[in-house]
Amino acid sequence: MKLQTLAAACAAIVTVSLAGSALAAGDAVIAKLQSPVATKTKFIAGGAVFQCEGDTCVAAAPTSQTLAGSTCKSVAKTVGVVLSFGDADRQLDASRLGACNLGSDQQVAKR
Numbered sequence: 001m002k003l004q005t006l007a008a009a010c011a012a013i014v015t016v017s018l019a020g021s022a023l024a025a026g027d028a029v030i031a032k033l034q035s036p037v038a039t040k041t042k043f044i045a046g047g048a049v050f051q052c053e054g055d056t057c058v059a060a061a062p063t064s065q066t067l068a069g070s071t072c073k074s075v076a077k078t079v080g081v082v083l084s085f086g087d088a089d090r091q092l093d094a095s096r097l098g099a100c101n102l103g104s105d106q107q108v109a110k111r
Contacts (some may be wrong), residue, residue: 027087029066031057034081043078046071051109062087069096076104 029048033055042050047063048071057075059066070091071083081101085092092100 006061027062027089029059029062029071029085029087031072031075031079031082032084033057033079034083037079041079045074045078050075050078069100072100073102073104076101080104 029046031052032053036055037052037057041050041057042053043050044057046066046068047068048059048061048066050057050059052058064069067085067090068085069092070083076082076087080107081104082097083099085100
């Protein structure tokens, strides 16, 4: 009986530890914009909901695909030129940001 209790306790500790790691991996993805949005904007890109206000768009619950160049490109096409894109640990570098912003001005101007 004591062995079963000990095993259950160990399993619970491991589960809580893994859950904490998964939550930490889900840091918000933030896109800093060159120009502020005129009104609060909400859209889906990279499997996450981005909420934009002023010159910042935030995906508070990102997926494994949210921190990708293709997602940045979707953000740029929706709200304009992106100056920085990433989470607390990773940011797109200058060349990937350049690719992200290709065509962003034309798409926003059509709206």
